[in-house]
Amino acid sequence: MTKRSVFLSLLLWLVSLSYAQTVYDVTAAGAVGDGKTDDALAIQRAIDRCSAEGGGRVLFPRNHTFLTGPIELKSNVELHLEATATLKANPDESIYQLSAFGENRGEGMLWLYANGAENLSITGKGTIHGNGIAFMGAELEDSYELKPLADQTFDPRPHVLTLTAVKNLTIRDVTIKEGAYWTVHLIGCDEAVIDGINLLNNLKIRNGDGIDIDHSKNVRIANCHITSGDDCICLKNRREFEQYGSCHDITVTNCVMSSRSCAIKIGSENMDSIYNVVFDNCIITGSNRGLGIQNRDEGTVTDITFSNIQLDCRLWSDVWWGKAEPIYVTSYPRANGNHKDANWRFPKGQIEGKCGEVSRIRFNNITATSENCCFIGGDVPGKVKDIYFNNVRVNLVSHLSPLTTHHLIDKRPCKGEGFITVSAKELENAKVPIVTENADYTLE
Secondary structure (H helix, E strand, C coil), X not given: CCHHHHHHHHHXXXXXXXXXXXXXXXXXCCCCCEEEEECHHHHHHHHHHHHHCXXXXXXXXXXXXXXXXXXXXXXXXXXXXXXXXXXXXXXXXXXXXXXXXXXXXXXXXXXXXXXXXXXXXXXXXXXXXXXXXXXXXXXXXXXXXXXXXCCCCCCCCEEEEEEECCEXXXXXXXXXXXXXXXXXXXXXXXXXXXXXXXXXXXXXXXXXXXXXXXXXXXXXXXXCEEEECCCCEXXXXXXXXXXXXXXXXXXXXXXXXXXXXXXXXXXXXXXXXXXXXEEEEEEEEEECEEEEEEEXXXXXXXXXXXXXXXXXXXXXXXXXXXXXXXXXXXXXXXXXXXXXCHHHCCCCCCCCCCCCCEEEEEEXXXXXXXXXXXXXXXXXXXCEEEEEEEEEEEEECCXXXXXXCEEEEECCCCCCCCXXXXXXXXHCCCCCCEEEECECCEEC
């Protein structure tokens, strides 16, 4: 070997050392990984040390199941799960006491969470398991019952991953499954990438949202497979987090989704503005609703593009909102109610809500097979406008025999009647079967 080649080899070795990542194995911190022992304290020790020492990789080694209660993720930490490593939620409801919605304790608790962290990553070919069925009631035909709550203002079900005000976030390659409530919730996050994950929730678990983008910006979701009892991907602005401002500059590409509710949804919670959003090159199968804008608060939804999407919708039970509408664009005031989180549905001191404008929405190259028509509606003329359809094809089918004679459109949650009845005969010759209420659209 020449002196030059020796020098280059040494230089490459020194460069590799400079980029080497410090590894914090959770088993070295005391985690057992037998699927029975709660390893929360040991895992937290590893995360705390990693962050305090400037960052690195917190490793969950293969062939272990790490049962754990709530864990706080911190800055400059990469949570890495090797293949055959599983991080699993402890089924003991009593250990979940930190609310996923701040002062609103009626909609679930924190399991894996971060607040104000920077440079946070979750990677690897392992599995994050929410143990969802352990928190459910009896199994029904197409859903699980929710367990009765002793206190309607406190729901112990853990959300899988709740990330608040995180800057520079990456979630890549992992499998996340069986959430008991919302699964990946980004609140006030900036610069987030979710790429190549399998998010496989049980289709019978209610409130089992896949990815919720809440008051967040500069988010890219790509190459994911998502199954979810509730919405697969949902953009919103919850009132509990109004300090984080609008939700905008979001792209979703190359994803395959299936949902018992709405596969891609904007709303219903939206007290701010949602804008500059693109959904492209996606496949949706077996969903109760396909592409939905469900504005039910005073916020606005503008400049949204859905393109190159193949979707298949079908009717499920009334447990799930939606009536197999392939495309659904609406703005209606939210209904008054006594739901467990009713105090958070309207601005403080108000008992009735308002709904904001929905406009400049484009649907390009959409092919749908569905048991129902598209619906565009608002509470008053001009509230929903500038809706454009370009190369949209909807094939109306029925899984019933004979073909249904009428269609129901689901407007819930809204004031007044929650459904509209439409004669199937009215739609049989339409190029794109669309029903409207106080709204206009353009076929291009």
